[in-house]
Amino acid sequence: xxxxxxxxxxEIWRSIxxxxxxxGVSILAAVLVGLPLGTWLYLSRKGQLLENRAVFSVLxxxxxxxxxxxxxxxxVFLIPFTRLIIGTAIGTAAATVPxxxxxxxxxxxxxxxxxxDVPRGVVEAAVSMGASxxxxxxKFLYVEARSGLVLGLTTxxxxxxxxxxxxxxxxxxxxxxxxxRYGYQQFKTELMMYMIFIMxxxxxxxxxxxxxxxxxxxxx
Amino acid sequence: MITLxxxxxxxxxxxxxxxxxxxxxxxxxxxxxxxxxxxxxxxxRLMNLLETPDAGTVEIDGALLTSLSTKQxxxxxxxxxxxxxxFNLVANKTVxxxxxxxxxLAGRPRATHEERVLECLRFVGLEAFKDKYPAQLSGGQxxxxxxxxxxxxxxxxxxxxxxxxxxxxxTTAEVLGVLKSINERLGVTIVIVTHEMDVIKQVCDRVxxxxxxxxxxxxxxxxxxxxxxxxxxxxxxDQLKKAGEADA
Ligand SMILES: Nc1ncnc2c1ncn2[C@@H]1O[C@H](COP(=O)(O)OP(=O)(O)O)[C@@H](O)[C@H]1O
Ligand SMILES: [Mg+2]
Numbered sequence: 001x002x003x004x005x006x007x008x009x010x011e012i013w014r015s016i017x018x019x020x021x022x023x024g025v026s027i028l029a030a031v032l033v034g035l036p037l038g039t040w041l042y043l044s045r046k047g048q049l050l051e052n053r054a055v056f057s058v059l060x061x062x063x064x065x066x067x068x069x070x071x072x073x074x075x076v077f078l079i080p081f082t083r084l085i086i087g088t089a090i091g092t093a094a095a096t097v098p099x100x101x102x103x104x105x106x107x108x109x110x111x112x113x114x115x116x117d118v119p120r121g122v123v124e125a126a127v128s129m130g131a132s133x134x135x136x137x138x139k140f141l142y143v144e145a146r147s148g149l150v151l152g153l154t155t156x157x158x159x160x161x162x163x164x165x166x167x168x169x170x171x172x173x174x175x176x177x178x179x180x181r182y183g184y185q186q187f188k189t190e191l192m193m194y195m196i197f198i199m200x201x202x203x204x205x206x207x208x209x210x211x212x213x214x215x216x217x218x219x220x
Numbered sequence: 221m222i223t224l225x226x227x228x229x230x231x232x233x234x235x236x237x238x239x240x241x242x243x244x245x246x247x248x249x250x251x252x253x254x255x256x257x258x259x260x261x262x263x264x265r266l267m268n269l270l271e272t273p274d275a276g277t278v279e280i281d282g283a284l285l286t287s288l289s290t291k292q293x294x295x296x297x298x299x300x301x302x303x304x305x306x307f308n309l310v311a312n313k314t315v316x317x318x319x320x321x322x323x324x325l326a327g328r329p330r331a332t333h334e335e336r337v338l339e340c341l342r343f344v345g346l347e348a349f350k351d352k353y354p355a356q357l358s359g360g361q362x363x364x365x366x367x368x369x370x371x372x373x374x375x376x377x378x379x380x381x382x383x384x385x386x387x388x389x390x391t392t393a394e395v396l397g398v399l400k401s402i403n404e405r406l407g408v409t410i411v412i413v414t415h416e417m418d419v420i421k422q423v424c425d426r427v428x429x430x431x432x433x434x435x436x437x438x439x440x441x442x443x444x445x446x447x448x449x450x451x452x453x454x455x456x457x458d459q460l461k462k463a464g465e466a467d468a
Contacts, residue, residue: 119306119308121304121306121307122308122310124270124304124308125302125309125366126321127270127297128268128270128297128300128302128379129297129298129302129321129322129325130294130295130296130297130298130322130325130326131294131325132294139321139325140310143310143312143313144310144311144312146312217312218312219311219312219313219353219355220311220355
């Protein structure tokens, strides 16, 4: 084990923990809110089961706005909101707020895209069999789109890791922040490289797992 | 069994179906034929309210569909089977899972599912394929799975939208044979929409010719029956020679 890693191991473990919290909350937000939101986006589109122009336009606009914000500006812009719900705008917990919001917007768009790939006829067959909207979603759409949903989540998670690296600006910590503060600003290039390597390892693992799972569950 | 009264359907400014009235008797095989864009599929989709008519009423199997609540309509759809040109099976479900889906939707007792699915698959001759995925099947086999799925809840009516239009002649005969025996052995009323003249001639008791969204004419037929076919190369040669003679 290289000496710098031993010397800084407490900080490194802490920063890995912070990254896990930030990315973990992002994933939760993506699945619990982004998935339903993306499904609603899809269903409210023209020609779909819950077609509603007003609803679609509003959801579409909100998702676009959040996604087109330079992320750093979004973080700053959300400070009052973060303070309102977390009580402070500084720290790892506070950092999860803008991350959760971008995560929801990011994944909901990918969910919408995956659902659009489901042949329209499959939904039609479901409706002809007397399926309710809920049945259509859970027994047909999600079943048919499942590998796209998994691949989308994989892409999203990797983006979340990337977003989490700049949360140092609001004291969120994490591996990226550690690499910048210790590695870059204190000229410990070796340490910085190790941190980048750790991130790379995570990204590789996530991508590999996502791709493998998506392939295994795809019977199309 | 099915009565459409003055139904009209418009998509934006295009009128797809105007003022169509027709009646399908219990137990018959009823054809609807016409050029592409004539409104055949729309008429069929009006029969189970996949399309809601802008005017007119739809009555099927003793229920006035156009006056039912969403929930009542869903219940009614459980006993109206439908099959499609593109089969529309769930590709990520096995043959068994595809066929069991309507039983679950209809809330049939779980204990009866397996037996019923196997019974339906046996009817279409695909019991041995229950654990395969649709991607592993031929077009004709996929359509037979779709038929088994449509039969699961013991429907009184089976609506077919171009059921053989993406199949080759042999598989067409195979699928028509299955439809014919569903009609004869199970007493299911069948409506077939197609642009293929042979399909109508072989199995339909009555046919409506549609043009420009309206009924052009309805005529009685004596179905000629589904021709026996096989995959023997000699059969192909035979057919080709026959066609040549007919042209000469
Ligand atoms: N969902 C739809 N949206 C817009 N136009 C449609 C839709 N479905 C059908 N149409 C139009 O209605 C007309 C009749 O279509 P259809 O019933 O599919 O004809 P057919 O099955 O005889 O080929 C066509 O002009 C078609 O373009
Ligand atoms: Mg058609």
